[in-house]
Amino acid sequence: MIAPRPTLSTERRGSWITAGISLLLLIAVVAARPELLDLTARRYRTEVQVGILLLAVVFGGVCIRSFVSNAFSSLRGTGLAGWRPVITWSLYVVLAVGVLSALDINLTGLLAAGAVLGVIVGVAAQTSLASVFAGIVLLMARPFTVGSWIHLRTYLFGGYDYSGVVTQIGVVYTTVDVGGRLVRIPNSAALASGLTVTHVPIQLDLELALPPDISLPGLNQELHRRLQLGPGEQVYLRPIRLTTEGQGLLTCQLQIRSHRVLDLAQVHQAIVASSPATSPTSDPESAAG
Secondary structure (H helix, E strand, O other), X not given: OOOOOOOHHHHHHHHHHHHHHHHXXXXXXXXXXXXXXXXXXXXXXXXXXXXXXXXXXXXXXXXHHHHHHHHHXXXXXXXXXXXXXXXXHHHHHHHHHHHHHHOOOOOHHHHHHHHHHHHHHHHHOHHHHHHHHHHHHHHHHOOOOOOOEEEEEEHHXXXXXXXXXXXXXXXXXXXXXXOOEEEEEEHHHHHOOEEEEEOOOEEEEEEEEEOOOOOHHHHHHHHHHHHOOOOOOEEEEEEEEEEOOOOOEEEEEEEEEOOOOOOHHHHHHHHHHHOOOOOOEEEEEEOOO
């Protein structure tokens, strides 16, 4: 008999339990350190101290890995996923400082050297660090999200404008799809820019008279394929009325939201290709774009 595979929720629950147990063991090892040293002969205290340090590092590392894995498991494929290495290494640094302090190891020299090194790195990487902190502000304030259509104007680009769909908000850059061209804008520039956030504009608005047996989902897929629509771009097909005279006609409203001007010939070919028999006729009520 084959055992059932664990579900995702069960695996996540097990990881949380692992993180909790590791944290409790870490606290227990650090708390029991004075008693363990008192029970150890003087000549073996150095080895015991090193063993306690290794156990604390192992338990702390398991706790951090399990915690970060669970925290970011639901964020895969999003802009927040890029922050996983930053959060992981920050927690490792906190663990190292906490363990060394708990074991009564003098960190004065290390902290002084770290402060000097931090100033040097901060000055050398001022632009990159500004983009990192700007990315944190963007993720917290959420002036736009992945899939938003934005119009951005910044003095850092000589007053140049960018309009497109946000495809990723990363650690350093925000990626925007500008007419099929991916533009990576530093987060610091995006935060300091004049910003307009709106829906993807309607480029086409038509009423179509279609055969009643046409597949609307198939037409939708064909339009997506022929027009090569990208993130944030959508096709809306809404049935309006059905006439029964003759062979019958199904009148639908077709709206296409896109950040690019559409090729009407491709739209017509998609409608013809999706028709089961005859070519449909279309009565353009209005067209935007």
